[in-house]
Structures are given as structure tokens and as C-alpha cells.
Amino acid sequence: MADINGIFPAVVIAIPLLASVLILATGRYENLREGVTITAASAMLGAVLLMLPGVLAGNRFTFTLLPMVPGGDFALKVDAFGMVFALVAASLFLLNSFYAIGYMRALKEHAQTRFFFCLAVAIAAAIGIAFSANLLTLFVFYEILTIITYPLVVHVETPEAMKAGRKYLAYLLIGGIFLLAAVILTYILTGTTDFVAGGFLAGSGSALTLQILFLLFMVGFVKAAWMPLHGWLPAAMVAPTPVSAFLHAVAVVTAGVFGIVRIAGWVFGMDLMAMLGLGTFLAIIASFTIIVASLFALAEDNLKRRLAYSTVSQLSYILLGVSMLSIAGMTGAMAHIPIHAFLKITLFFVAGAVIVSAGKERISEMKGIGRKMPVTAVMFAAAAIGICGLPPLAGIISKIYLALGAVEGGVPFLLLVIIISAVLNAAYFFPIIYTMLFETPDDPKVLASVSEPPLTMLIPIVLTAGVSVLIFFFPSMPFMDLIEIAIAEITHQVLP
Amino acid sequence: MTIINHVPVLLVAIPIIASLLILAAGWYDRRFCYPIALITILSQFVASIAILLQVLDGGTIHYHLGNWAPPLGIELVIDSFNGFILVAILLLAAATIIYARRSVEKEIAPDKIVSFYVLFQLLVTGLVGMTITGDIFNLYVFLEISSIAAYTLIASSRKPHSYVASFNYLILGSIAAGFILLGIGNLYVATGTLNMAELAVMLPASYHLATIHSAFLFLMIGFSIKVAFFPLHLWLPDAYAESPSAVTVLISTVMAKVSVYALFRILFTVFTTAYIIDSFPVTGFILLMSTVAIVAGAVLAIAQEDLKRMLAYSSVSQIGYIMFALGVANEIALEGGLLHILGHAVMKGCLFMVAGMIIYRMGTSRLSDMKGLSKTMPISCAAFALAGASMIGIPPTIGFMSKYYLVLGAFEAGLWPYAAVLLIGSLLAAIYIWRFIEIAYFGDPHGADHNEEQTQTAEREGPLSMLAPMVGLAILCLLFGIFVEVLMQAVGPAALLLLGGA
Numbered sequence: 001m002a003d004i005n006g007i008f009p010a011v012v013i014a015i016p017l018l019a020s021v022l023i024l025a026t027g028r029y030e031n032l033r034e035g036v037t038i039t040a041a042s043a044m045l046g047a048v049l050l051m052l053p054g055v056l057a058g059n060r061f062t063f064t065l066l067p068m069v070p071g072g073d074f075a076l077k078v079d080a081f082g083m084v085f086a087l088v089a090a091s092l093f094l095l096n097s098f099y100a101i102g103y104m105r106a107l108k109e110h111a112q113t114r115f116f117f118c119l120a121v122a123i124a125a126a127i128g129i130a131f132s133a134n135l136l137t138l139f140v141f142y143e144i145l146t147i148i149t150y151p152l153v154v155h156v157e158t159p160e161a162m163k164a165g166r167k168y169l170a171y172l173l174i175g176g177i178f179l180l181a182a183v184i185l186t187y188i189l190t191g192t193t194d195f196v197a198g199g200f201l202a203g204s205g206s207a208l209t210l211q212i213l214f215l216l217f218m219v220g221f222v223k224a225a226w227m228p229l230h231g232w233l234p235a236a237m238v239a240p241t242p243v244s245a246f247l248h249a250v251a252v253v254t255a256g257v258f259g260i261v262r263i264a265g266w267v268f269g270m271d272l273m274a275m276l277g278l279g280t281f282l283a284i285i286a287s288f289t290i291i292v293a294s295l296f297a298l299a300e301d302n303l304k305r306r307l308a309y310s311t312v313s314q315l316s317y318i319l320l321g322v323s324m325l326s327i328a329g330m331t332g333a334m335a336h337i338p339i340h341a342f343l344k345i346t347l348f349f350v351a352g353a354v355i356v357s358a359g360k361e362r363i364s365e366m367k368g369i370g371r372k373m374p375v376t377a378v379m380f381a382a383a384a385i386g387i388c389g390l391p392p393l394a395g396i397i398s399k400i401y402l403a404l405g406a407v408e409g410g411v412p413f414l415l416l417v418i419i420i421s422a423v424l425n426a427a428y429f430f431p432i433i434y435t436m437l438f439e440t441p442d443d444p445k446v447l448a449s450v451s452e453p454p455l456t457m458l459i460p461i462v463l464t465a466g467v468s469v470l471i472f473f474f475p476s477m478p479f480m481d482l483i484e485i486a487i488a489e490i491t492h493q494v495l496p
Numbered sequence: 497m498t499i500i501n502h503v504p505v506l507l508v509a510i511p512i513i514a515s516l517l518i519l520a521a522g523w524y525d526r527r528f529c530y531p532i533a534l535i536t537i538l539s540q541f542v543a544s545i546a547i548l549l550q551v552l553d554g555g556t557i558h559y560h561l562g563n564w565a566p567p568l569g570i571e572l573v574i575d576s577f578n579g580f581i582l583v584a585i586l587l588l589a590a591a592t593i594i595y596a597r598r599s600v601e602k603e604i605a606p607d608k609i610v611s612f613y614v615l616f617q618l619l620v621t622g623l624v625g626m627t628i629t630g631d632i633f634n635l636y637v638f639l640e641i642s643s644i645a646a647y648t649l650i651a652s653s654r655k656p657h658s659y660v661a662s663f664n665y666l667i668l669g670s671i672a673a674g675f676i677l678l679g680i681g682n683l684y685v686a687t688g689t690l691n692m693a694e695l696a697v698m699l700p701a702s703y704h705l706a707t708i709h710s711a712f713l714f715l716m717i718g719f720s721i722k723v724a725f726f727p728l729h730l731w732l733p734d735a736y737a738e739s740p741s742a743v744t745v746l747i748s749t750v751m752a753k754v755s756v757y758a759l760f761r762i763l764f765t766v767f768t769t770a771y772i773i774d775s776f777p778v779t780g781f782i783l784l785m786s787t788v789a790i791v792a793g794a795v796l797a798i799a800q801e802d803l804k805r806m807l808a809y810s811s812v813s814q815i816g817y818i819m820f821a822l823g824v825a826n827e828i829a830l831e832g833g834l835l836h837i838l839g840h841a842v843m844k845g846c847l848f849m850v851a852g853m854i855i856y857r858m859g860t861s862r863l864s865d866m867k868g869l870s871k872t873m874p875i876s877c878a879a880f881a882l883a884g885a886s887m888i889g890i891p892p893t894i895g896f897m898s899k900y901y902l903v904l905g906a907f908e909a910g911l912w913p914y915a916a917v918l919l920i921g922s923l924l925a926a927i928y929i930w931r932f933i934e935i936a937y938f939g940d941p942h943g944a945d946h947n948e949e950q951t952q953t954a955e956r957e958g959p960l961s962m963l964a965p966m967v968g969l970a971i972l973c974l975l976f977g978i979f980v981e982v983l984m985q986a987v988g989p990a991a992l993l994l995l996g997g998a
Contacts (some may be wrong), residue, residue, distance in 0.1 A: 038920075067981040069900050074892070140891035147890055157938045165938075173888075173926055177919045180903070184915075188907045192879070291620075 002064045004054065008074040009131045010063050012047045012086070015123050016040050020120035027113030034101050037116050037387065041094040044127070048090045055083045056481055062133065068186060072136030072194065076128075079197075080485035081265070081334065085130035085258045087161060087478065088338045091467075092250045092345055093123045095460040099349055100242035102456030104354045110239060114151055121148045129258065135183045135193035136266070138259065140178065141195050142223075145255060146172040152243040153236045164235040171222055171232035179220025179259075183279035185213050186267065195262065197289035197489035199269020204496035207276055210268075217263050218285075225312045227289040234308040241352025244304060248311045254337060257318040261333055265490040282323035287417045289316035293470025294424035301362050303351045306428060307344070313421065314387065320414060321402050327487055329405025334483045336398035339386075339471060340491050346383035346464040350376050352369075353453040353461065363432055370437035372450040375458060377436045379465040384429035386396045386468050389422055394471035397480075503543050504559040508625045509581075511536050515617040520981050522610030529613040530764070530893065537620060541586040548579040552986060556696050566630070566691040573630030573693065577765075577834075577990040581757045584838040588618045588845050590750040591965035596742035597960045603740040604652055605662040612652055613884045619645035619746065623754040632680050632766065633690045635758060639676065639722075642754070643669050646747055650739040655860030661734035668721055668731040675718030682711030683766075695766050695976050698763025703775040711916035712776060715762055716904040725819055729812045736808035737861075748811055748848055749841040750776045756818055756837055764994040769825060781825030788918040789816030794924030798931075803851045803861040806928055807844065811886065813921060814840045820918065822900060829905025835983060836898035839886065839976060845884035852874045853958040853966065863931065865874035867939030873957050877936045879970035880918060884929035887975040889922040 019040030026032040061078040068074045128141030142412040154165035187193050225233045247477050258383050288315050297309035321333025353376050360366050370377030386393030406414035514536040521528035559572040622642030628830050629635050651662035686707045687698040702708050723730040772778050793813025800806035821833020853876050855861050872876040888897035906915035
């Protein structure tokens with residue numbers, strides 16, 4: 001357990017930033033521009049992987065970029081939990097880049113240079129959030145992520161998209177202001193905003209103040225899309241599918257839940273949260289969101305929107321895990337971040353592939369599409385089963401931990417929530433699988449010209465689904481190992 | 497004494513000579529005007545940096561004009577506070593003069609170009625004089641020099657509206673000047689001195705006198721008009737919107753900031769915090785009005801259909817932020833306020849330069865005509881987006897840093913509801929900045945336009961001499977934010993100085 005000081009974490013963030021400049025410069029030459037994206041994504045993943053052994057050995061990489069303002073330097077720190085997010089973001093970004101290139105070219109989308117530029121900056125911001133050493137640095141990257149994803153959300157530039165974009169900005173910017181207030185309040189109370197494993201707020205203010213502070217943080221991390229502050233996420237579905245994948249799996253919502261787990265484990269600490277009764281508060285929000293969002297998903301016929309509500313529901317699993325304030329619950333929460341990301345990105349990739357190959361967005365129009373694009377449809381089925389929590393996919397791992405946490409914490413009510421939600425998940429996913437694979441189209445000619453999507457899209461789909469299976473068979477490498485270290489940190493256990 | 501010791505006076509004397517030189521040279525050939533003005537202002541800028549470094553290193557510089565010791569003679573005083581302001585305004589003046597050449601060729605009648613540069617030079621000189629003088633009456637004189645130059649410059653546009661704008665400003669500016677002069681007179685009656693340092697020493701004995709209270713109010717009202725502190729901002733939108741682009745940039749950045757400087761200087765170093773907090777508690781009122789200004793200015797900005805007018809109302813709102821620092825009057829908030837003086841000058845300068853650039857190419861500043869502008873003027877729109885992000889307070893720009901300090905200061909003083917207003921203000925800023933972004937980046941130039949006539953879109957970017965300073969300022973928004981610690985080396989001591997510390 002040592003802090004290794006060095007510029008390396010900053011390099012990881014600098015790679016996509018440099019790439020964004022190159023993307024602008026090479027915008028006219030498509031192949032060169034896409035080459036820059038892929039090279040940068042690979043290099044970034046490589047750089048993250050280089051740090052992985054060190055983190056697994058219990059070390060932390062730290063780097064102070066600049067002194068900033070009272071309340072926090074502009075500083076980075078790579079710990080086990082940050083590494084989880086960074087690994088998810090970097091690996092999915094590489095796959096998403098391939099997919100995006102295939103998608104954007106197949107649909108001949110406009111303004112592709114802007115699109116890839118924004119993606120590159122956004123991933124830099126996401127990695128920055130993962131590596132932030134204090135609240136202030138996290139806030140800086142969080143706001144950059146908000147702004148730079150806006151052009152992606154409104155990419156199609158229709159009046160509907162502009163409206164969705166305004167909604168997106170309104171939610172996230174207002175959230176950002178709450179977050180800033182929370183950060184400043186934390187600084188006023190304690191004189192620091194540096195993350196400390198196990199929390200540093202204890203005893204710094206009255207119970208009411210700290211409860212309000214937690215509420216500010218919750219509203220601040222509106223990117224976690226908990227109900228009733230979830231409206232921006234389904235609205236943002238107007239964006240091209242690679243953007244949806246980016247929002248739902250790679251970076252944006254992940255940043256939101258990452259933030260909440262960070263706050264729970266590294267700012268408040270589980271003991272303090274239990275003392276303040278925040279676990280109950282969080283459990284109510286999470287249970288409500290899980291059930292209600294699943295019901296919303298049932299009612300949606302548009303595949304991407306159904307997936308969006310599914311995300312809203314699944315994200316609250318993570319909040320539910322945090323709310324249990326136990327080791328098993330926290331483990332489940334952290335494990336659900338990578339697991340949900342890999343499963344959900346597969347689903348979005350498939351939704352996009354159907355749009356590219358068949359031009360269909362409505363589930364009711366997808367009858368029998370699996371006969372024409374069997375690999376794609378099977379991958380969808382696999383990922384959907386994973387989300388429902390069935391083996392042999394990764395989804396079951398986090399659910400087991402969550403269920404354990406519910407039992408351990410003596411709140412069987414939460415177990416009920418998990419069970420109901422699993423039923424609802426099946427209720428909104430299985431009909432899609434059935435429609436795609438087993439039904440026959442009303443008019444066979446409709447699907448005559450439909451085929452599998454281009455390989456740049458198909459391979460990422462297979463890979464993300466494959467990783468979800470791999471996580472099931474080899475959970476420890478690397479995610480559960482990292483999570484174990486992170487849990488040990490915040491509970492001050494000594495690792496064997 | 498070497499020449500270095502005389503830099504303070506040269507900072508004012510040389511430009512005055514230069515303005516006469518411009519007049520003479522322009523009489524011979526109009527083309528000489530611009531280089532003379534450019535060289536003068538650039539060398540002033542370099543000199544100001546040298547002075548600031550010297551002040552930070554060796555302490556306050558006192559320069560006695562003609563070796564007459566105060567209180568008899570006039571004294572120039574440069575400390576960390578006005579040294580910082582001096583660098584800030586000359587940075588903006590330098591950017592503006594580079595920007596001005598092509599803009600002026602387009603917007604001002606050729607036969608008026610000579611007088612334009614003469615007045616431009618005089619305006620900058622007057623403002624520099626206001627900044628460095630240690631004598632309150634001298635400050636008034638320089639204020640009048642700069643104001644008269646400004647009235648004339650505003651009217652120099654070819655648009656008839658600019659005369660009205662100029663006249664409005666002339667009337668209100670003269671009322672302000674009248675108040676200020678009355679205030680100075682009262683101070684002189686009560687103390688018998690006009691030297692600011694000496695006033696600060698002698699005033700506490702007469703804090704209870706009605707003369708002093710009225711002097712304070714006269715000065716306060718006068719300068720509130722000059723800085724356009726809501727609701728005394730009525731001259732500002734017209735003056736900013738109707739004047740030529742280069743003039744707008746100069747008065748919205750340099751001139752506005754010097755007026756703010758003068759207000760800070762008088763409130764904090766002549767009257768000191770002891771007076772404005774204890775003897776004549778005015779900070780609470782200022783705080784209240786500043787929050788009103790922040791919200792009202794931003795709401796009015798949202799309602800505008802014209803880009804320059806929108807930016808003008810945004811200035812009203814942003815002045816509120818600076819006055820907020822004055823109202824909180826603790827160290828962190830003042831640091832934020834001082835940062836915002838520089839930061840707002842840089843970002844607003846950049847935004848008005850973009851507006852000027854659009855006028856240069858399109859001849860209009862109506863927002864609805866700018867649909868899809870980013871396709872033909874990508875650099876200008878990107879600069880606007882960057883400076884706009886700073887205006888909203890998106891990290892890591894300078895706008896975020898100054899707002900962070902302000903909110904932190906307000907929190908520390910326990911003024912939570914006021915801090916909330918600051919944050920709401922930045923949301924409102926997001927709304928008006930975003931209107932332009934939406935129109936310029938995502939608006940369709942050939943979209944459903946019900947007007948018969950096809951609107952004229954710009955075909956390409958403006959000339960390099962206009963692009964360069966604009967892009968430079970946009971990048972500074974970012975650099976100042978990232979390297980805010982460097983600025984704090986000047987701002988920190990300045991804030992302490994205002995509070996009566998070292």
C-alpha cells in the first residue's frame with residue numbers, strides 16, 4: 001500500500017485530449033480522423049492497463065497537476081475504485097469507437113468531425129472523474145462532461161433533438177450547481193475536499209447540516225438518473241445510438257453513480273451514513289426508482305426508450321447497494337457498475353444495429369428480425385438475460401451480493417424489491433426476445449433486404465456480450481479484486 | 497534617478513503626447529495614426545507588467561509629480577491592487593487596439609479615423625491616470641478626460657442611434673460626475689486634503705459628521721452610475737449596443753473596470769472597512785442590490801433579440817457579481833471580485849469582439865440572423881463558446897474560479913441565500929449564452945424562414961488582425977482559469993490591502 005507519485009494518470013487523460021485536437025485537424029480526411037480516434041482509444045486503454053497491476057497490488061498513483069483554489073488542488077489519484085470506472089470507460093470506449101465509426105458511416109451522418117471530437121473530450125472527462133483525488137477536481141471534470149456531451153445529444157439537430165438537448169442541459173447544469181454548493185459546503189465544514197477512504201465528514205457539523213449536504217450531493221449527481229430526476233435520460237434518446245451507448249454505459253450515468261458511491265465511501269463513510277439515517281433515505285429512493293422505472297419500461301414500444309428506462313431502473317440497484325451500508329451491499333453496488341455497463345452497451349449496440357440494418361426503432365416492428373440478423377439478436381437475448389440476473393452472464397454476481405446485503409442488513413423488504421424487479425425485468429425483456437427470434441413478420445418482404453450489420457458494429461457487439469460471460473466465469477479478474485481492495489480501504493480492513 | 501523610476505508618470509505623460517502626435521501625424525497622412533496608437537498602448541502594457549512585478553517584489557511605489565511632496569503635490573501611487581488593475585486594463589486595451597484597425601475601417605467614416613485614434617488614445621490615458629493616481633481630485637480630472645473621450649467615441653458610429661446613446665450617456669455621466677465632485681468637495685471641506693492616503697488617516701476622526709456621510713453617498717451614487725450598478729444602468733445598454741464595435745469592446749472592458757476600481761479604491765482605502773461596515777453600514781444594502789442586479793441583468797439579457805444588447809445586459813448582471821464581493825467584504829470574496837474584474841473583462845472583451853466580427857461580416861447583430869453561423873465562422877463561434885462557458889462559470893475557466901471564490905466567500909460569511917443567488921445567476925447566464933450557441937451551431941441557415949428576403953449569412957471569417965486578439969482572449973479565459981494560482985499572487989495581496997492589511 002503505497003502512493004506512487006508520477007505524471008502517469010495525467011497522461012491517460014492527456015491522450016484523448018490530444019486526440020481531440022488531432023481529430024479537428026484531420027477532420028477533412030475521414031480515414032485519418034478515425035485512425036486518430038482508434039489509436040487514442042487503444043493507447044488510453046493500454047495506459048490504464050499499465051497501471052492495473054500496480055493498483056491490484058494495493059498501490060495508488062497520485063499526481064498533482066496544479067494548485068487551484070482553496071478547497072482543492074487540481075489533483076489526480078488512481079485507487080482501486082477509480083480503476084474500476086476507468087477500466088470500464090476505457091475498454092468500452094474503444095469498442096464504442098469502432099461501433100460509432102461503423103454506425104456513422106452506414107447512416108452517412110453529418111458533422112462527424114464534431115461528433116468524434118466531442119466523444120474524445122468526453123472520455124477524457126470521464127477518466128478524469130474516475131481519477132479525481134478530491135471533490136473539486138471531480139466537479140471540474142463532471143461539468144466538462146455535461147457540456148461536451150450536449151453537442152452529441154443534439155447531434156441530429158431536429159427541433160425535437162434541440163428540445164431534448166435543452167432538457168438535458170437544464171437537468172445536468174442545475175445538478176452541477178447543487179454539486180458545486182455541496183462541494184463548497186463540504187470545504188466550509190471540514191477545510192478539505194480530498195477523498196479519504198472511510199469518509200472525513202464525521203463530527204464536522206450537525207446532523208441536519210450533513211443530511212442537507214447529502215441531499216445536495218444526491219441532486220448534484222443527477223447523472224445517476226434516480227427518480228424523479230430521471231427525465232433527461234429518456235429524452236436524450238434522440239441522439240445517435242453510439243451516443244446512447246456512451247451515455248448509458250461508457251461514461252455519463254456511470255459518472256453519476258460513481259459519484260454517489262464515492263461520496264458514500266470516501267466523503268461520508270458508511271458509519272456516518274448509518275448514523276444519519278441516510279441509508280433508509282437512499283433505500284426509499286432506490287426502491288421507488290427500480291420498480292417505477294421498470295413499469296415505465298414495460299409501457300414503451302420504442303426499443304431505445306425501453307432500454308433507457310431499464311437503465312434508470314438498473315442504476316438504482318447501485319444506489320440500493322449503497323443504501324444497505326454493509327460490505328456485501330457496497331460490493332454489490334460497485335460490482336454492478338462494470339457489469340451493468342457491459343450488458344447495457346450490448347443492448348444499445350444491438351438497438352443501433354437494427355436501426356442501421358432495418359431502420360426499425362419500434363419493438364412491434366421487429367418481428368422475426370432475428371432470422372435475418374441471428375448473431376445480433378442472439379447477443380441481445382444473452383445480454384437481456386444477463387440484466388435479468390440469470391447465469392451464465394455477469395448480472396447474477398451483483399444481484400447475489402445485493403441480496404446478501406439485504407439479508408445481512410436485516411432489511412428483507414429490499415430483497416422483495418430485488419425479486420419484484422427481476423420479474424419486471426423479465427416481463428419487459430422476454431417479449432422483445434420472443435418478438436425478435438420467434439415471431440414471423442406480418443409481411444415477409446419488409447425484411448427482405450435486412451442483413452447483419454457491418455463488422456465494425458458486429459464485432460463490438462459480440463465482444464461486449466463475451467466479456468459479460470467472461471466476468472461470470474472469472475469474476476475476480478480484475479473487477480472483483482479491485483472492488484475487494486476498495487471495500488477494504490473504506491472499511492479499514494487489513495488485506496491478507 | 498534613472499528612467500525606471502519615472503515609469504509611473506511616463507505611463508500617463510507619453511500617451512498624452514502620443515495622442516497629440518497622432519493628431520499631427522494624421523493631419524499629414526491618415527495611415528500614421530494606427531501604428532502610433534498601437535506602439536504607445538503596447539509599450540504601456542509592457543511597462544505596466546514591469547511595474548506590477550516591481551510592486552509585488554518591493555512594495556508600493558510612490559511617485560511625486562515634479563518632486564512636490566504630498567499633500568501639496570500630486571502623488572502617483574501604485575500598490576498591488578491598482579498594479580493588478582493596470583495590467584488588466586492595458587491587456588484589454590492592447591487587444592482592442594489590435595482589433596480596432598479593420599473594424600474601424602469598416603464602421604467609421606474615413607475622415608473621422610484620425611480623431612477616432614486620438615480619442616481612443618485619450619480614453620486609455622484617462623483610464624490609466626484614474627488607476628494610478630493617489631489624489632482624489634486628480635482622479636476626478638482623469639475621469640472627466642476619459643468620459644468626454646468616451647461620449648465622443650460612442651457617437652462616432654455611422655448609426656443615428658449612436659448619437660442618442662451618446663447623449664444619454666453624456667447626461668447621466670455628467671450627473672455622476674457632478675455627484676462625485678460634490679463628494680470630493682465635502683471630503684476636502686472636512687479634512688483639508690485631497691490625497692487619498694492622507695484622507696484615510698484623517699477621516700476616522702470625522703466619521704460621525706454629516707458632511708462625511710453625504711460625501712460618501714455622493715461618491716457612492718456617482719460611481720454607481722459610472723459602473724452601471726442596477727438600477728443606475730440605464731445608459732449602458734444603448735451605449736454598448738450602438739457604438740462602433742471597437743469602442744464597445746474598450747468601454748465594456750477597460751472603462752467599466754476602471755470605474756469599478758475607483759469605487760473599490762474609495763470605499764476600501766479612503767473610507768476603509770471600518771466606515772462601510774461599522775460607522776455607516778452600507779455593505780448589506782450593496783449586497784442586496786448586487787443580487788438584484790445579477791438576476792435582473794441576466795433576465796433582461798435573456799429577453800434581448802440583439803447580440804450586442806444581450807451582452808450589454810449581461811454586463812449589468814456581471815457588475816452585480818463584482819459588487820457582490822464588495823458587499824460581502826471578506827478576503828475570499830474580495831479575491832473573487834478582483835479575479836472577476838479581470839476575468840469578466842477578458843471574457844466580455846472576447847464576446848464583444850465576436851459580436852463585432854459578426855457585424856463586420858454580416859452588418860447585423862440580430863440573433864435571429866445568425867442561424868448556422870458556425871459553418872462559415874467556426875473560429876469566432878468557438879471563441880464565443882469558450883468565453884461564454886467562462887461567463888456561465890464552467891470549470892476550469894476563469895469565470896468558474898472567480899465565482900467559486902465569491903460563493904466560498906459568501907458561504908464563509910454565512911450568507912447562504914445570497915450564495916444561492918450567485919449560483920442561480922450563472923444558470924441564467926447559461927440560458928442567454930446558450931441561445932447564441934443553439935442558433936449559431938444548430939440553427940439551420942436555410943430553415944423555415946417566413947421572411948421573404950433571404951437573410952445574408954457571413955461567407956467567411958473576419959480578417960486576421962481581428963481574429964488574433966479575439967482568439968487570444970478566448971484562450972486567456974481558459975489559461976487564467978487553469979493557472980489561477982499565478983493570478984492569486986497579485987490578487988491575494990490586493991485583497992488584503994483592501995481590507996486594511998499589509
